[in-house]
Amino acid sequence: MERSGESYQWIGAGFYTIAETAYLTGISSDRIRRWMKGYSFSRHGEIRKSPPVVHGEHATDEDGHIAVSFRDLTEVRFVHAFLEAGVTWKNLRIAHAQAAELLHSDHPFATRKFFTDGHTVLIKTRERNILDIVGNQLGFARILEHYITGVIDFERDAPIRWWPMGRHQPVVIDALRSFGQPIISTEGVPTAVLYRAYLAENRSNGSSNKNHLDAQSPNAVAVHHVASWFGVEKRSVRAAVEYELRLAA
Numbered sequence: 001m002e003r004s005g006e007s008y009q010w011i012g013a014g015f016y017t018i019a020e021t022a023y024l025t026g027i028s029s030d031r032i033r034r035w036m037k038g039y040s041f042s043r044h045g046e047i048r049k050s051p052p053v054v055h056g057e058h059a060t061d062e063d064g065h066i067a068v069s070f071r072d073l074t075e076v077r078f079v080h081a082f083l084e085a086g087v088t089w090k091n092l093r094i095a096h097a098q099a100a101e102l103l104h105s106d107h108p109f110a111t112r113k114f115f116t117d118g119h120t121v122l123i124k125t126r127e128r129n130i131l132d133i134v135g136n137q138l139g140f141a142r143i144l145e146h147y148i149t150g151v152i153d154f155e156r157d158a159p160i161r162w163w164p165m166g167r168h169q170p171v172v173i174d175a176l177r178s179f180g181q182p183i184i185s186t187e188g189v190p191t192a193v194l195y196r197a198y199l200a201e202n203r204s205n206g207s208s209n210k211n212h213l214d215a216q217s218p219n220a221v222a223v224h225h226v227a228s229w230f231g232v233e234k235r236s237v238r239a240a241v242e243y244e245l246r247l248a249a
Helices: 016-024 029-037 070-085 091-104 114-126 128-134 137-147 189-206 221-228 234-248
Strands: 037-044 046-050 151-157 158-163 173-174 182-184
Touching: 016 029, 016 070, 070 091, 070 128, 070 137, 070 158, 091 114, 114 128, 114 137, 114 151, 114 158, 128 137, 137 173, 173 234, 182 189, 182 234, 189 234, 221 234
Parallel strands: none
Antiparallel strands: 037 046, 151 158, 158 173, 173 182
16 A cells, blocks of 8 residues: 555554554454454345444545554454453444444544543443443453553543553554554664564574574574664664564464
8 A cells, every 4th residue: 555645644643554453453454354344244135234343544545445543553452352352243333333422532442531431431331231241440451451452642532652562661653653663662763674684683693593583582692783783772672573573473
């Protein structure tokens, strides 16, 4: 998908393909596509249409390709969390529609209010089947902790930054930087670039064995060389390697 052209609506909003969204979230491309485009199915010989539940911020291009914004990505993660926790698709749709009206947002799950006080929001939607699963604010928090990895930063109630390994590590996915691709927060270098350089250095030294591709014991020589090439801290290289290995797992 082209990232240039007449429309610049995606600048500052993050920009991902379906495949990139799947890679970053660990959710299958097919599921994300269905959630954002809807799909048709047959029931009792009748073709029915299931509409999207995540309403993409970016327009679909003429070839039908979907561009995913950072808010879309955040909403996708929350939809996945509810489904994995056992919420039915029907009840999830009802809660999403009611929360959208209540919070005045077409991305209700991707709002500061929902992240910080989701249980109260669900009480107000009166969606009993979801409340039976969530239970209380503690139950809601456990769903967040289990399925929504990392930390989200908000600005004016909208998500703008995701620390997928927590704030103790320098890896960040920021809607305002590098089109929302994973980077090292301090130096701004993409984690994928540092990881590829690390792999290349391993190969050049004949050190591509499993231990040197282990995030817990990266090749110190390769880390040192990559850090020197890119002018970054060795800690940044180690974090990039660990993060990219997590994504590939």
